[in-house]
Amino acid sequence: MAGQTLYDKLWSQHLVKERDDGTALIYIDRQLLHEVTSPQAFEGLRLAGRKPWRLDANLATPDHNVPTTLKERAEGNVGIKDPVSLIQVQTLDDNCVEFGIEEFKINDPRQGIVHVVGPEQGATLPGMTVVCGDSHTATHGAFAALAHGIGTSEVEHVLATQCLLAQKMKNMQVRVEGELGTGVTAKDVVLAIIGKIGTAGGTGYAIEFAGSAVRELSMEGRMTVCNMAIEAGARVGLIAVDDTTIEYLAERPFAPRGEQWQAAVADWRNLVSDSDAQFDKVVTLDAAEIEPQVSWGTSPEMVTGISGEVPDPVEQDDDTVKRGYTRALEYMGLAPKQKITDIRLDKVFIGSCTNSRIEDLREAAKVARGKKVADSIKLAMVVPGSGLVKRQAEAEGLDKIFIEAGFEWREPGCSMCLAMNADKLGAGEHCASTSNRNFEGRQGYGGRTHLVSPAMAAAAAIAGHFVDVRRFDAQPAAEEA
Amino acid sequence: MRKFERTEGLVAPLDRANVDTDLIIPKQFLKSIKRTGFGVNLFDELRYLDEGQPGQDCSKRPLNPDFVLNQPRYAGASVLLARRNFGCGSSREHAPWALEDFGFRVVIAPSFADIFYNNAFKNGLLLVTLPEETIDRLFGEVEASEGYRLDVDLESQRVITPSGEILEFEVDAFRKHCLLEGLDDIGLTLQDEDAIRAFEQRHRAERPWLFRESAQA
Numbered sequence: 100m101a102g103q104t105l106y107d108k109l110w111s112q113h114l115v116k117e118r119d120d121g122t123a124l125i126y127i128d129r130q131l132l133h134e135v136t137s138p139q140a141f142e143g144l145r146l147a148g149r150k151p152w153r154l155d156a157n158l159a160t161p162d163h164n165v166p167t168t169l170k171e172r173a174e175g176n177v178g179i180k181d182p183v184s185l186i187q188v189q190t191l192d193d194n195c196v197e198f199g200i201e202e203f204k205i206n207d208p209r210q211g212i213v214h215v216v217g218p219e220q221g222a223t224l225p226g227m228t229v230v231c232g233d234s235h236t237a238t239h240g241a242f243a244a245l246a247h248g249i250g251t252s253e254v255e256h257v258l259a260t261q262c263l264l265a266q267k268m269k270n271m272q273v274r275v276e277g278e279l280g281t282g283v284t285a286k287d288v289v290l291a292i293i294g295k296i297g298t299a300g301g302t303g304y305a306i307e308f309a310g311s312a313v314r315e316l317s318m319e320g321r322m323t324v325c326n327m328a329i330e331a332g333a334r335v336g337l338i339a340v341d342d343t344t345i346e347y348l349a350e351r352p353f354a355p356r357g358e359q360w361q362a363a364v365a366d367w368r369n370l371v372s373d374s375d376a377q378f379d380k381v382v383t384l385d386a387a388e389i390e391p392q393v394s395w396g397t398s399p400e401m402v403t404g405i406s407g408e409v410p411d412p413v414e415q416d417d418d419t420v421k422r423g424y425t426r427a428l429e430y431m432g433l434a435p436k437q438k439i440t441d442i443r444l445d446k447v448f449i450g451s452c453t454n455s456r457i458e459d460l461r462e463a464a465k466v467a468r469g470k471k472v473a474d475s476i477k478l479a480m481v482v483p484g485s486g487l488v489k490r491q492a493e494a495e496g497l498d499k500i501f502i503e504a505g506f507e508w509r510e511p512g513c514s515m516c517l518a519m520n521a522d523k524l525g526a527g528e529h530c531a532s533t534s535n536r537n538f539e540g541r542q543g544y545g546g547r548t549h550l551v552s553p554a555m556a557a558a559a560a561i562a563g564h565f566v567d568v569r570r571f572d573a574q575p576a577a578e579e580a
Numbered sequence: 581m582r583k584f585e586r587t588e589g590l591v592a593p594l595d596r597a598n599v600d601t602d603l604i605i606p607k608q609f610l611k612s613i614k615r616t617g618f619g620v621n622l623f624d625e626l627r628y629l630d631e632g633q634p635g636q637d638c639s640k641r642p643l644n645p646d647f648v649l650n651q652p653r654y655a656g657a658s659v660l661l662a663r664r665n666f667g668c669g670s671s672r673e674h675a676p677w678a679l680e681d682f683g684f685r686v687v688i689a690p691s692f693a694d695i696f697y698n699n700a701f702k703n704g705l706l707l708v709t710l711p712e713e714t715i716d717r718l719f720g721e722v723e724a725s726e727g728y729r730l731d732v733d734l735e736s737q738r739v740i741t742p743s744g745e746i747l748e749f750e751v752d753a754f755r756k757h758c759l760l761e762g763l764d765d766i767g768l769t770l771q772d773e774d775a776i777r778a779f780e781q782r783h784r785a786e787r788p789w790l791f792r793e794s795a796q797a
Binding site (some may be wrong): 112113115116118120121122126128135136138139142143152153155162163164176181182183184187190194224226227229232233234236247248249250251253254256259260262264266290301309329333334353354355356361362363366371395398402419420421423426447453474517518519539540541544 | 588594597598600602603606607608610611612613614615625631633634656663664665668669670671676678691693694695699703719746752753755758761765766769770772773775776778780783787788789790792793794795796
């Protein structure tokens with residue numbers, strides 16, 4: 100018999116019941132809740148007179164709607180100027196009190212983006228099943244946790260039953276072998292993967308990211324990669340447990356202690372795919388060939404290397420693709436064959452559940468240190484992923500580097516990744532963004548998003564257009580003035 | 581959940597691949613704490629020429645005459661014909677809520693994104709997957725003949741075209757059963773309460789660190 104993949108192991112460890120038709124009940128160890136996708140779920144519980152199955156499995160924090168300016172944040176919920184957003188955040192607070200769920204409220208120093216908070220608290224552990232009403236729940240797979248994004252009906256289902264109705268996915272392995280070049284980061288790796296397999300390439304699969312380049316990534320980098328599994332169509336992204344995973348988790352507030360820690364670590368060491376495990380699909384990338392990536396279109400698969408150019412729709416064979424490219428270029432205001440380095444920017448956003456962790460901020464700060472944001476940039480902002488990331492960054496002096504360079508240093512939240520709060524793009528504005536989606540209107544009505552790594556975003560802020568961060572330091576800072 | 585048995589309805593073609601959930605229902609409308617009322621903002625950025633705001637009276641907004649759902653021939657459509665990877669992106673269940681609230685009962689496409697697929701079936705919205713060549717042909721037929729309707733029968737898993745052609749589709753047995761009966765998943769799962777409790781007890785014994793109070797005991 101062939102060995103098991105990591106996904107197979109996690110699945111079988113949580114299988115409560117399997118029906119003849121392949122539908123299974125799987126047990127959920129952790130549910131993260133935020134204000135946008137939970138109100139209707141709590142309302143459903145109330146209407147049916149149901150209670151949460153297990154309170155300690157849940158952890159809540161508001162993130163999507165929260166303002167990121169210090170003045171507003173100092174006022175707590177009252178600082179949320181949009182009355183509709185305020186009701187949503189207040190509703191989360193009220194529901195958590197009513198049902199007895201632990202919440203990091205708006206001004207709790209532990210508040211932040213759910214996918215930053217969970218791992219940071221050790222509330223995400225290897226071998227867990229983790230769900231959240233948010234597609235970027237795939238992030239937690241970096242810890243060898245089986246993590247799914249779910250809809251609101253499923254949020255209610257998990258609250259009420261501690262289980263999820265699921266069907267087993269197929270197994271895909273994406274191997275990134277070799278060494279990444281200097282200045283090439285986890286974000287570039289995952290964008291390159293999406294560029295290769297497409298936004299539906301992972302549909303129906305759980306993707307395990309493997310290979311020497313993935314093993315070399317920090318936990319922050321691994322979270323960036325798994326975070327965007329959903330942009331490749333896969334609900335689940337996974338990375339096997341190793342020393343990096345275990346070192347990251349030691350002493351985290353929710354992590355096990357003492358003998359429990361020892362027992363847990365021994366168990367976690369098994370959370371790897373067996374050497375003879377069979378994958379339904381294997382994709383391999385050569386790390387050395389990956390350049391810093393920039394998306395040029397309105398789907399994350401519309402991406403290329405910094406030395407590349409915008410494609411010409413005419414050269415596409417598939418009609419649907421041709422029309423999609425034409426429409427994307429029109430929306431983005433770009434010309435076929437335009438060089439990526441010729442794309443001028445209006446705003447820069449460093450943040451989101453993809454790239455707002457301490458390592459991301461360090462990488463951006465390294466590029467920004469001693470430089471100035473170009474005059475042509477209307478706004479360059481850095482939004483830490485959580486209050487604790489912010490505090491850590493400030494302890495390292497990163498905030499000063501950003502502020503001196505002309506970036507705004509903000510309070511934690513989802514911010515301009517999806518512009519549910521006041522942080523948004525104006526129509527036609529081009530943004531270098533470390534977020535995960537470049538869909539039409541995602542960052543603001545008519546806004547034009549280019550997905551990049553934190554280092555590339557910082558370099559673009561300084562140059563006013565995209566530049567190759569690998570050669571950025573070699574350029575005189577005043578070149579574009 | 582509303583039952584789905586059979587729908588015979590007007591077809592509207594949305595000729596665009598990778599329609600994401602941001603496009604189906606933009607984020608500003610996700611601030612609602614209700615499950616209803618999203619229909620007027622379905623495809624908001626494609627449908628109107630201005631930027632929509634929650635709670636606005638949409639009847640006074642300028643419509644984009646080029647958008648398919650604004651064309652009189654497609655008024656009252658209940659079947660949406662779409663392209664590959666429909667529903668990609670975020671997990672927002674507001675997307676099927678908006679489609680359903682607008683009046684769609686069925687979406688037919690070559691492929692759907694996973695989370696959207698789950699969400700739709702939990703809201704009485706049937707998703708029919710047909711081969712790309714068949715979809716191409718249906719686009720041609722819809723555009724060529726005004727008033728084009730399809731008969732979608734879940735029980736027999738068949739789509740019947742106006743010429744009487746039968747297109748069979750696959751749907752998994754459990755989802756089909758729930759949709760035909762209009763069943764509430766939670767009620768069904770709670771019938772297995774004993775199995776869940778037994779599993780939980782075993783799980784806690786084997787891996788106590790997964791339970792917060794025992795992890796730090």
